[in-house]
Amino acid sequence: MRVIIAGGHGKIALLLERMLADDGHQPVAIIRNPAHAGDVEAAGAEALVLDFESTNAETLARHLANADAVVFAAGAGPDSGAARKLTVDRDGAILLADAAERAGIRRYVLVSAIGADGYDPDQAGEDGDVFQVYLKAKADADADLRARDLDWTIVRPGGLTDEAGSGLVAVGERLERDSVPRADVAAVLLVLLETGSAVREQFELTRGTIPIAQAL
Numbered sequence: 001m002r003v004i005i006a007g008g009h010g011k012i013a014l015l016l017e018r019m020l021a022d023d024g025h026q027p028v029a030i031i032r033n034p035a036h037a038g039d040v041e042a043a044g045a046e047a048l049v050l051d052f053e054s055t056n057a058e059t060l061a062r063h064l065a066n067a068d069a070v071v072f073a074a075g076a077g078p079d080s081g082a083a084r085k086l087t088v089d090r091d092g093a094i095l096l097a098d099a100a101e102r103a104g105i106r107r108y109v110l111v112s113a114i115g116a117d118g119y120d121p122d123q124a125g126e127d128g129d130v131f132q133v134y135l136k137a138k139a140d141a142d143a144d145l146r147a148r149d150l151d152w153t154i155v156r157p158g159g160l161t162d163e164a165g166s167g168l169v170a171v172g173e174r175l176e177r178d179s180v181p182r183a184d185v186a187a188v189l190l191v192l193l194e195t196g197s198a199v200r201e202q203f204e205l206t207r208g209t210i211p212i213a214q215a216l
Contacts, residue, residue: 119188170208
């Protein structure tokens with residue numbers, strides 16, 4: 001299975017790339033900085049240097065040719081301002097969906113954020129509170145994907161940690177806010193891709209007590 005991963009140098013993406021490669025798949029990491037190519041290649045992925053903020057759906061679709069699935073795991077990062085939450089977290093996810101449709105790729109797994117729909121609209125304008133803009137950007141991207149005729153799954157993880165994955169999670173439409181290791185998020189994405197489960201489903205994800213395959 002050839003899987004294109006947007007945000008390919010992110011911590012979740014690097015973990016997922018290694019898991020995919022170890023299972024015999026062909027991960028392709030979309031990265032903006034060519035200096036990151038060595039890191040993604042060390043994780044077992046092919047590097048594709050492309051800036052989401054300066055490309056279009058037609059160009060991106062050409063790079064998606066022959067892929068079996070796409071994953072959006074990109075984000076503007078904690079040090080970015082409100083404007084880039086919109087251009088990366090929202091517009092980047094929408095761009096990937098546009099390109100997937102053009103390329104005939106149906107499987108799309110989107111990494112969102114817990115509680116995304118609970119943003120404060122009074123604080124979520126372009127000049128508003130950065131975290132509220134972030135939540136709105138995620139919510140808007142999720143809503144766009146839900147409206148498309150694709151085999152989508154939207155994963156909304158809680159607070160991300162670098163702890164070792166336990167393989168035990170909680171999954172639900174609405175969960176109490178809690179943390180989850182990035183390794184467990186990556187493992188959930190792997191199961192979604194390999195099994196095709198949870199198509200047209202959106203769920204929140206935190207640490208828990210249920211094995212991943214059973215929780216999904």
